[in-house]
Amino acid sequence: MAVVPLAPTATLARKTGIKVEMESAKLLNGRGQLFSEPAPGPSFSSSLCQIFLLLALFVPVAAMTGCAGLVSGGSNPPSPLTPAITAQPANQTVTAGQAATFSVTATGTAPLTYQWQKNGANITGASSSSYTTPVTMTSESGSTFDVVVSNTAGTATSNAATLTVNAAAVAPSITTQPASQVVTVGQTATFAVVASGTTPLTYQWRKNGTAISGATSSSYTTAATTSSDNGAQFTVVVSNVAGSATSNAATLTVNAAAVAPSITTQPASQAVTVGQTATFAVVAGGATPLTYQWRKNGTAISGATSSSYTTAATTSSDNGAQFTVVVSNSAGSATSNAATLTVNAAAVAPSITTQPASQVVTVGQTATFAVVAGGTTPLTYQWRKNGTAISGATSSSYTTAATTSSDNGAQFTVVV
Structure with a gap:
């Protein structure tokens, strides 16, 4: 824009709110600031510069070559705004070995700068609106993170956000297997399992490999059994965030309805x-x-x-x-x-109370021998002739056959 020399007076400025500072010819930039270089070009009459002043009523900042003066609007530039945090960093919970990310939202005159702090100490390189930690350890659980937001007008510090670091999850392991059950038709059967691992643990019971709807606790009780349930296999899958474990199979034996003895x-x-x-x-x-x-x-x-x-x-x-x-x-x-x-009563051994008596007969006659014995009954008898048992002579007396002269002197005894 070409300019003309200003007149030494600027009464119009007082009427319009336009400020005119008379100086030797200088250049103006677009913000109403003086350049130090001399204004080149021809000089114009003061009347032309006054006409330019009228134009300045509609132009916030203007200058013309040859007009030794500064023309600028009547209001100053706005003051910068200090930072204000509109969204605080949130608490974070992770498992050991994972990373955690904190973020903040702030307003204020740009440019804004950020400095994250851990437990009150600056974190090197953490200078953006969000910060992601390295992989975490359980020893870091409870650490606090905040951020200082700054600009030319001032600073604002966020609330502290807490980091919780849980131990790494342990997959389930079954410590007590479900036991086989024997019931009678119409009765129920209960299967139970004991498992360890990082909580929460979830359970899913299965019958013959098929998941049982609603059977999601550490024990399961069947409906009233029927004979068709005999031999069914029951297992349970125990799960958590780290994995799962399947139990051994437990067998259900269903007997027919009981018959009284x-x-x-x-x-x-x-x-x-x-x-x-x-x-x-x-x-x-x-x-x-x-x-x-x-x-x-x-x-x-x-x-x-x-x-x-x-x-x-x-x-x-x-x-x-x-x-x-x-x-x-x-x-x-x-x-x-x-x-x-x-x-x-206890048995008493035999004792002979009357011995057999010797007998005298004539050839052709018989002789009878008898004994009387005591002791626990029954008593048995065996007669002997000259030490040899006589067949059939098994009573308390014995009568010989018709004697002969050869029988003379024979000895008869009895064993009771």
Whole structure:
């Protein structure tokens, strides 16, 4: 833009709010600032410069070559705005080995500069509106991060954001496997597992390899079973953020509805001698498992819980005792008939109280020998002639056949 010399007076400026500073010819830049170089070009009359002043009413800043003066608007440039943080950095939670990112949003006159701090100390190179940590360690858990935002007008410091660093996740491992179950039709079965690993752990039970809807806890109870469930395999998959583990299979055995016990062979009565033992036995049918409880004279015998029972060594006081057994299962019980124990006195060896007497006969006659003996019955007898057992001579007396002269002097004895 060409300029003309200004007149030495500028009364118009006071009326319009335009400031005119008279100086020797200088150049102006576009912001109303003086250049130090001399204004080249011809000089113009002061009237032309006054016309330029009128134009300056509509132009914020103007200068013309040859006009020794400065023309500028009446208002100063706006002051810079100090930084203000509009979005604070947020707390972060990561697992050891991961990185964490913090960010801030701020306003204010540009340019804005940023300096991130960890636990109050500047972080080298952390000079943008966001900061990403190196891979974290558990020892850094609880550290605080803030940022100082600056410009020519001042600074603003953000709130502190906390970094939480959790230990690296451990995959699940099963410490107690689910156990196989045996039930009767209509009953339920419960399977359970114990697992370790980083929480939270999730569970999914499966039947024959297919996920069971809603079976997502550490134990699972079936619906009422049917015979078609017999042999089913149950497993559970335990999972967390680090992986999963599948349990061993547990088998479900479903037995037919229980049948109450029935006794098919009753215990038999026993006879023994004092000091001997006696054994009683029973045979029963019904749904297994069957349990047994033997009783003596109506009182349960401790430890007598099998299908047979053998007494201790008997005494005469056991004579006439009554033995029964109660057979039980889940459907009911059955009591046997009573078996009687007879205990006899201890046996007494035979003793001969009347010896056989010698006999005198005539040839052709018979001779009879007899003995009387005591002792525990039954007693048995065996007669002998000259030391040789006589066939059939097994009673307390013996009568010979018709004698001959050769029988003279024969010796007869008996073993009782």
